[in-house]
Amino acid sequence: MDHQHDRLRLSLFSTCLCIGSLTLLLLVCFQTQAVLAEGFRNPYQDAAAIAQGNAFVAQADNASAIFYNPAGMTQLHGIHFDVGVQLMNINTTFTSPAGTTVTNTSPAVGLPPPGQFFITANLKDLGVSAMGNLSIGLGVLNLYGFAAKYPISGPFATSMTFAQLPLIAIKPTVAYKVTESLSVGLGADILTFTGLLGEGHAERRFQAPPGVGFPAGTELELNGKGTTAGLNVSFLYAPWRNEAGKPRLTLAGIWRSQAVLPLNGVLLANGTHVAQASTSLRLPEVWTGGIAYWPVRNREREWKIEVDVDYLRWQAIRDASVHLSNGGVFPGPQQWRNAITLNVGTEFKWLGLRDNRGWDVAFRTGYSRSHHAVKDLSFDPAFPESDIHVASVGLGFVCHSNGKLLGLFACGGDAGRFLATSSIGLDIFYQGIVFDTRTVTGNLNPTVDGTYETIVHTGGATFRLSF
Numbered sequence: 001m002d003h004q005h006d007r008l009r010l011s012l013f014s015t016c017l018c019i020g021s022l023t024l025l026l027l028v029c030f031q032t033q034a035v036l037a038e039g040f041r042n043p044y045q046d047a048a049a050i051a052q053g054n055a056f057v058a059q060a061d062n063a064s065a066i067f068y069n070p071a072g073m074t075q076l077h078g079i080h081f082d083v084g085v086q087l088m089n090i091n092t093t094f095t096s097p098a099g100t101t102v103t104n105t106s107p108a109v110g111l112p113p114p115g116q117f118f119i120t121a122n123l124k125d126l127g128v129s130a131m132g133n134l135s136i137g138l139g140v141l142n143l144y145g146f147a148a149k150y151p152i153s154g155p156f157a158t159s160m161t162f163a164q165l166p167l168i169a170i171k172p173t174v175a176y177k178v179t180e181s182l183s184v185g186l187g188a189d190i191l192t193f194t195g196l197l198g199e200g201h202a203e204r205r206f207q208a209p210p211g212v213g214f215p216a217g218t219e220l221e222l223n224g225k226g227t228t229a230g231l232n233v234s235f236l237y238a239p240w241r242n243e244a245g246k247p248r249l250t251l252a253g254i255w256r257s258q259a260v261l262p263l264n265g266v267l268l269a270n271g272t273h274v275a276q277a278s279t280s281l282r283l284p285e286v287w288t289g290g291i292a293y294w295p296v297r298n299r300e301r302e303w304k305i306e307v308d309v310d311y312l313r314w315q316a317i318r319d320a321s322v323h324l325s326n327g328g329v330f331p332g333p334q335q336w337r338n339a340i341t342l343n344v345g346t347e348f349k350w351l352g353l354r355d356n357r358g359w360d361v362a363f364r365t366g367y368s369r370s371h372h373a374v375k376d377l378s379f380d381p382a383f384p385e386s387d388i389h390v391a392s393v394g395l396g397f398v399c400h401s402n403g404k405l406l407g408l409f410a411c412g413g414d415a416g417r418f419l420a421t422s423s424i425g426l427d428i429f430y431q432g433i434v435f436d437t438r439t440v441t442g443n444l445n446p447t448v449d450g451t452y453e454t455i456v457h458t459g460g461a462t463f464r465l466s467f
Contacts, residue, residue: 040146050458051427066137067118069236078466080465087459088458091454091456102151104149116141134176137173138172139170158209161205169191182237185235187234188230189230220268231257254286278323282316301349312340320334336373362427368390387435393429401423435455
């Protein structure tokens with residue numbers, strides 16, 4: 001019977017993994033614009049974390065720990081499955097020195113929306129004890145990416161009219177609880193493209209300027225795809241706990257390695273093949289540290305305050321020249337600088353509400369400040385970077401096994417039954433991102449010079465199941 005029970009639990013993990021993969025494909029989630037913070041990196045990957053100003057690396061107590069801090073997976077028991085979606089409205093207005101104005105042509109809400117899924121499992125809870133306190137997980141998300149579209153009659157059409165980077169990250173991850181106070185994590189970041197998402201490749205369209213071997217106004221398209229991988233290492237340390245064993249103070253850190261993404265594709269002119277094209281994209285090394293403190297943590301209430309810092313080594317980007325098989329080159333010298341993001345957030349939870357203490361409710365809010373990485377020389381309107389202010393707010397609801405959903409349906413079932421849930425959760429958030437007005441001068445393409453004003457409204461949700 002024990003072996004049969006273990007097989008059922010392992011089958012459950014596989015079932016959840018398949019469901020998560022299918023859900024992700026149905027979302028087709030990587031075509032929309034990125035939030036444009038921190039270069040073209042998208043650090044917003046979970047509703048509960050986003051609502052706290054993305055200050056979550058030292059908490060990391062849901063399945064999105066796979067991204068925020070893999071070491072945090074050891075805090076989760078059984079199987080946890082999260083799927084999230086973000087609805088985004090991005091408005092960028094460009095004004096040239098001559099007074100010409102243009103705005104991006106994105107819809108009111110980017111469709112399909114960006115999203116992600118995460119699944120974690122504690123192996124001991126699955127009946128696999130030979131490997132000790134080991135937890136495993138898998139995530140699929142849009143860690144890097146952007147998309148932008150402007151009218152072909154726009155003032156910088158010779159720079160870009162459409163651009164996208166529908167890059168996905170696949171994150172197999174493990175974590176181990178070394179002691180009751182210290183856990184460590186290790187994961188891979190597999191970055192690639194798929195034909196199921198977007199065009200299945202990086203792409204840039206622009207109008208040919210005079211003197212480049214094509215009639216002025218010819219629609220040129222450069223595209224390419226490739227695969228690369230990086231590594232991440234993390235820790236979570238809790239030197240102070242309450243009488244129930246829950247952390248009152250945690251220190252955390254994660255290092256993500258640099259990765260170089262080769263892009264191989266073609267140059268098209270008005271849809272006709274001209275030459276093979278190749279370049280590479282250098283993705284930055286990232287260091288993140290955080291500290292979380294719970295002034296209150298008891299059976300009825302929990303209040304957490306957290307501060308995180310991200311340091312991104314974008315300075316490694318020095319060249320984005322595209323080389324053609326006919327000997328031609330589209331030069332792309334780059335001037336990037338390292339960037340720092342500060343995240344501050346708080347979460348207040350009311351525990352054991354209603355239905356035989358079956359519900360938890362959380363209120364969250366936070367603030368982020370991020371500085372741009374791209375200097376004026378290589379500024380790209382495809383992701384119009386500037387220093388940003390980010391304000392976030394959100395709510396979370398968790399229904400435990402002794403609670404009822406909508407007052408009718410039990411949130412948990414018999415623990416011995418296949419696919420029996422232990423909790424159901426929903427987190428929602430709103431995020432407002434205000435970009436400092438940026439005036440670009442001295443760009444490689446003079447038509448890009450001018451003033452950029454951007455504001456972003458984002459809302460979304462993460463649905464959670466635990467077994």
